[in-house]
Amino acid sequence: MVTNLQNSVWLLGAGEGGHGLTPVGLFAYAFLVIAIIFGILTASKNGLNPRYFTNRWTQRTEQLYLFLENMALGIIGPHGKRYMPILFTFWLVIFISNLFALFMPSAPTADLSFNLGMALIAIGYVQYEGMRANGVGKHWTHFAGPKLPIALIPITMMIFVIEIISEAMKNLSLSLRLFGNIDGGHLAAESLNSLGKHIIPVGGMELSIPFGAFLLPIKLLTVVVQALIFTLLFSVYLSLVTHHDDHGDEHATAAAH
Amino acid sequence: MSAQTQESKGMPYPVMAVIGALLMFGGMYLSTDPPSALSFQADLAAQGIPLDLGKTIATIGVFLILFPAINLFFLKPLEEAISERTNTLEEAFTDAESLREEMRTMRSDYERKLIESEENARTQIQSQIKEAQDLRTQMVAEANAKVDEMTRRAREDMESERAKVMGDLRLHVANLAFQATEKILSENVDDARNRKLVDDFITQAEVGTK
Numbered sequence: 462m463v464t465n466l467q468n469s470v471w472l473l474g475a476g477e478g479g480h481g482l483t484p485v486g487l488f489a490y491a492f493l494v495i496a497i498i499f500g501i502l503t504a505s506k507n508g509l510n511p512r513y514f515t516n517r518w519t520q521r522t523e524q525l526y527l528f529l530e531n532m533a534l535g536i537i538g539p540h541g542k543r544y545m546p547i548l549f550t551f552w553l554v555i556f557i558s559n560l561f562a563l564f565m566p567s568a569p570t571a572d573l574s575f576n577l578g579m580a581l582i583a584i585g586y587v588q589y590e591g592m593r594a595n596g597v598g599k600h601w602t603h604f605a606g607p608k609l610p611i612a613l614i615p616i617t618m619m620i621f622v623i624e625i626i627s628e629a630m631k632n633l634s635l636s637l638r639l640f641g642n643i644d645g646g647h648l649a650a651e652s653l654n655s656l657g658k659h660i661i662p663v664g665g666m667e668l669s670i671p672f673g674a675f676l677l678p679i680k681l682l683t684v685v686v687q688a689l690i691f692t693l694l695f696s697v698y699l700s701l702v703t704h705h706d707d708h709g710d711e712h713a714t715a716a717a718h
Numbered sequence: 719m720s721a722q723t724q725e726s727k728g729m730p731y732p733v734m735a736v737i738g739a740l741l742m743f744g745g746m747y748l749s750t751d752p753p754s755a756l757s758f759q760a761d762l763a764a765q766g767i768p769l770d771l772g773k774t775i776a777t778i779g780v781f782l783i784l785f786p787a788i789n790l791f792f793l794k795p796l797e798e799a800i801s802e803r804t805n806t807l808e809e810a811f812t813d814a815e816s817l818r819e820e821m822r823t824m825r826s827d828y829e830r831k832l833i834e835s836e837e838n839a840r841t842q843i844q845s846q847i848k849e850a851q852d853l854r855t856q857m858v859a860e861a862n863a864k865v866d867e868m869t870r871r872a873r874e875d876m877e878s879e880r881a882k883v884m885g886d887l888r889l890h891v892a893n894l895a896f897q898a899t900e901k902i903l904s905e906n907v908d909d910a911r912n913r914k915l916v917d918d919f920i921t922q923a924e925v926g927t928k
Contacts, residue, residue: 484749487773491780502792509795511802526796546789550781553788574770578777 576636591702738782745776
């Protein structure tokens with residue numbers, strides 16, 4: 462019995478050393494997240510009709526879709542609608558995974574490797590779209606900054622290297638931000654729970670107070686905000702490489718930072 | 719509509735799914751049996767950075783499958799439904815607009831007809847009033863003529879009656895005069911000469927009374 466319980470904890474919880482999920486654990490969580498997503502989408506799909514949606518799930522997912530579409534159109538521009546599948550998928554996966562983090566021992570987004578995978582897809586897709594929109598050469602020379610005299614080639618090269626590092630760091634910033642918030646929330650809740658461990662002696666037993674539960678409201682806020690931030694930044698990055706208006710780029714860069 | 723969201727200009731969905739599956743299983747393999755090149759992961763983990771590139775690669779694979787799956791399963795039908803609904807609403811709005819335009823035209827027609835009817839009614843009323851006034855004038859004139867005729871006839875009747883009465887009176891006075899004369903003279907004065915004398919007397923008497 463105890464062995465089975467330990468196996469379950471191993472499956473769903475942290476791996477050795479308490480950092481991140483085991484591969485099987487991660488995929489078990491990912492499978493659960495995807496199953497829930499498809500459950501929600503199936504319920505929503507049943508309510509689709511050409512007139513008006515009466516199904517509550519359909520109404521909610523439509524609202525989410527329209528919210529993300531407005532965000533994409535507002536940040537990326539009129540062509541932002543073509544990125545809806547990837548934005549919608551990211552938002553759903555991150556949001557459902559973050560919800561898991563509230564009630565389960567761990568969550569996919571509490572795993573740095575999972576978040577890095579999402580970030581690599583996001584930034585890779587941004588580079589792909591940049592090359593498609595501007596051409597391969599123009600996209601990469603764009604990292605070298607403005608055209609300078611030949612005497613200043615070292616500066617151009619430095620700018621290029623810095624920009625490339627900056628692009629690479631976007632992966633880290635996206636993944637570490639999400640990981641830090643979700644895993645940090647877990648750690649904070651665990652720490653608070655440990656403060657309340659065995660502090661009420663009742664009939665020879667010592668009851669605990671789950672102080673970590675008091676963090677639930679702020680963690681709930683984090684669930685939504687982190688999903689929003691990831692998709693928002695992804696939209697901004699897409700806007701930077703697909704916008705042809707340099708003036709607008711400056712604003713978008715400022716917003717991204 | 720769907721062309722905007724479909725990543726058809728990029729990698730085809732089946733290819734994405736195959737690559738995703740390969741990455742997923744490859745990543746799982748790398749994660750469970752990491753090569754020596756990934757030994758830095760243990761160092762990172764020891765420093766509190768739990769990085770497992772195998773899981774990262776597997777995650778990329780999962781998402782490569784997930785993007786087209788969600789797009790085909792839900793987003794396309796949702797977009798089609800929203801598009802159809804938008805079209806239906808636009809048609810309804812267009813119909814409503816055309817109906818409103820038609821109503822506006824009908825209203826202006828009705829108003830024009832109403833004005834025309836009022837004008838016609840006013841004209842007819844005026845003509846009827848004029849006709850009635852003419853009729854009244856005519857009737858008054860006819861009545862006046864009748865009254866005049868009746869007055870004239872009455873006068874004539876009165877005149878003839880008066881003449882008749884005057885004749886009778888004259889005869890009666892003559893008879894009275896004869897009778898008085900007979901009594902006074904005790905003789906018959908019923909001859910033509912006497913009668914002429916009586917008439918002259920009466921005429922003088924009438925002139926005297928006038």
